[in-house]
Amino acid sequence: MTLFAFHVVVIVLGILSMGFQLLASRLLNPHFGSSIIVWAWLISTFLAAFSIGSMVGGWISNLGPVGRRRGQLIGTGTALVTLAITALAAKPLLNLIEEHITDPSWSLFVSCVGIFFLPVTALSTFGPQCVQFLAGRGTPPGKASGVVYGVSTLGNIAGVMLTAFVLIPHLPVSTLLYLWLGVAAVSLAALVVLLRPASAS
Amino acid sequence: MNTFRLLSLLLLPLAVSAAVPAGDFVESHDTTYNSLTVERRGNLVEMRARARGSEALESAIDLNDPLRLVVHYTRSLYGALFIQPQPKRVLMIGLGGAGFHRLFAASYPDSLLHTVELDAKVLELCERRMGFTPTAKTPVTIMDGRMFVKRNKEQWDWLILDAFRGGFVPPHLKTEEFYRECAARLTDRGVFVSNLHATSQLYFSDLKTIRAVFPQVVLFETLGRGNVIAVAVKYKDPIITDPAKWPTAEALTLPIHAGRLDLKEVRNELTLFPSDRMKTARVLTDDFAPVEFLDTLKANNTDAKK
Numbered sequence: 001m002t003l004f005a006f007h008v009v010v011i012v013l014g015i016l017s018m019g020f021q022l023l024a025s026r027l028l029n030p031h032f033g034s035s036i037i038v039w040a041w042l043i044s045t046f047l048a049a050f051s052i053g054s055m056v057g058g059w060i061s062n063l064g065p066v067g068r069r070r071g072q073l074i075g076t077g078t079a080l081v082t083l084a085i086t087a088l089a090a091k092p093l094l095n096l097i098e099e100h101i102t103d104p105s106w107s108l109f110v111s112c113v114g115i116f117f118l119p120v121t122a123l124s125t126f127g128p129q130c131v132q133f134l135a136g137r138g139t140p141p142g143k144a145s146g147v148v149y150g151v152s153t154l155g156n157i158a159g160v161m162l163t164a165f166v167l168i169p170h171l172p173v174s175t176l177l178y179l180w181l182g183v184a185a186v187s188l189a190a191l192v193v194l195l196r197p198a199s200a201s
Numbered sequence: 202m203n204t205f206r207l208l209s210l211l212l213l214p215l216a217v218s219a220a221v222p223a224g225d226f227v228e229s230h231d232t233t234y235n236s237l238t239v240e241r242r243g244n245l246v247e248m249r250a251r252a253r254g255s256e257a258l259e260s261a262i263d264l265n266d267p268l269r270l271v272v273h274y275t276r277s278l279y280g281a282l283f284i285q286p287q288p289k290r291v292l293m294i295g296l297g298g299a300g301f302h303r304l305f306a307a308s309y310p311d312s313l314l315h316t317v318e319l320d321a322k323v324l325e326l327c328e329r330r331m332g333f334t335p336t337a338k339t340p341v342t343i344m345d346g347r348m349f350v351k352r353n354k355e356q357w358d359w360l361i362l363d364a365f366r367g368g369f370v371p372p373h374l375k376t377e378e379f380y381r382e383c384a385a386r387l388t389d390r391g392v393f394v395s396n397l398h399a400t401s402q403l404y405f406s407d408l409k410t411i412r413a414v415f416p417q418v419v420l421f422e423t424l425g426r427g428n429v430i431a432v433a434v435k436y437k438d439p440i441i442t443d444p445a446k447w448p449t450a451e452a453l454t455l456p457i458h459a460g461r462l463d464l465k466e467v468r469n470e471l472t473l474f475p476s477d478r479m480k481t482a483r484v485l486t487d488d489f490a491p492v493e494f495l496d497t498l499k500a501n502n503t504d505a506k507k
Contacts, residue, residue, distance in 0.1 A: 030487040032345075033319070035233075098351075172488040173488050
């Protein structure tokens with residue numbers, strides 16, 4: 001049961017990460033258009049967040065139980081606070097950036113990094129910790145890594161398809177951002193509970 | 202012998218191309234934003250964009266008479282003359298093959314027709330293959346249309362939205378917020394002109410969105426082509442929806458229009474709003490613009506002619 005819940009949470013985190021990229025594009029389009037330049041910055045920002053999040057998550061995994069617990073709570077807090085800022089204030093922030101930074105490339109860079117980098121980085125820190133969780137339960141590390149990233153990538157695919165074909169056609173982006181915040185709160189809370197035994201061991 | 206065979210194989214393509222009538226060509230380009238084909242057959246040069254497994258005709262030019270409006274909807278764009286007959290300053294979003302531009306520039310040589318085009322390759326093909334040369338009166342800026350409207354604070358008598366990317370319009374050019382930005386760039390008596398496709402459910406949302414911003418809108422339907430040109434203004438008075446109050450086609454027709462633009466015909470394209478179908482349509486906003494989704498749902502637009 002614990003393993004089933006664990007895999008569900010990993011899938012949900014995958015859905016949140018990549019679905020968020022499509023929502024981000026919808027937020028950026030009115031301000032910066034939908035050119036390939038926008039997509040280049042957006043994809044690069046997300047990949048940078050995946051990269052740094054994974055490295056930070058790997059570092060957290062190697063900490064002692066108290067440090068790991070602290071890292072999980074900071075990761076959860078950062079993800080939820082930054083997702084809440086996106087839901088509440090992304091549009092005013094984008095207006096502000098567009099108004100004050102007239103160079104299109106710079107304003108796009110600041111928007112991508114300022115609004116989308118932190119929540120995705122925070123979500124990504126949990127990937128290596130999930131691997132650690134499985135490895136701590138006796139799964140060989142290589143297999144644990146393959147399972148977590150395989151399942152997470154399935155979640156990524158589901159996130160893209162669900163967001164593009166079901167959610168964006170039927171719901172406003174502002175509503176979806178609150179949905180993302182709510183789902184992230186529930187799934188991260190569940191993950192923090194699931195990871196607790198590993199950190200206590 | 203082997204050398205002879207090799208030479209024959211190498212020369213074969215040259216022999217085939219020599220069989221094509223002189224001057225004709227087909228060239229395709231995968232650009233940053235489009236998959237474009239430019240094809241010359243006789244005097245006609247067509248620019249097409251590949252989309253959804255077929256090719257959408259973006260523009261066409263008759264090289265023997267570049268002023269001729271080959272693609273029908275470009276004639277309907279001149280319906281704006283009935284509402285604002287003095288287009289001194291015109292902004293056009295979307296260049297295509299500049300099919301509209303040449304007759305406009307020849308008809309109103311003192312007017313400015315500034316075009317914003319996203320795809321630099323479109324401009325290059327337009328210049329190299331379709332004989333269009335931007336001038337001080339017909340400048341072209343390579344930029345996203347919405348970005349241009351936001352950043353450029355000039356006022357326009359006509360603001361024409363004719364931006365398609367492979368048969369569909371990017372969502373951020375379809376929203377209430379964008380139309381408000383356009384309205385803010387119009388002169389007091391300026392008109393907003395938009396080329397709409399009346400073939401999908403998107404059409405009804407388009408009309409509802411335009412109506413949400415502009416108090417008065419009239420429609421010209423390019424018969425049998427699926428295009429409807431919306432002409433909208435930001436003022437309530439004087440009334441533009443009564444064609445009896447419009448200038449006559451004769452008064453607007455210039456000698457250079459002879460054989461190229463029949464304004465009487467354009468006037469007759471005036472059509473009604475598909476009010477029944479619009480009831481359930483939703484206004485498109487930056488927050489909710491499922492443009493691609495609506496565009497895939499076919500429309501039965503028969504009640505437009507009620």
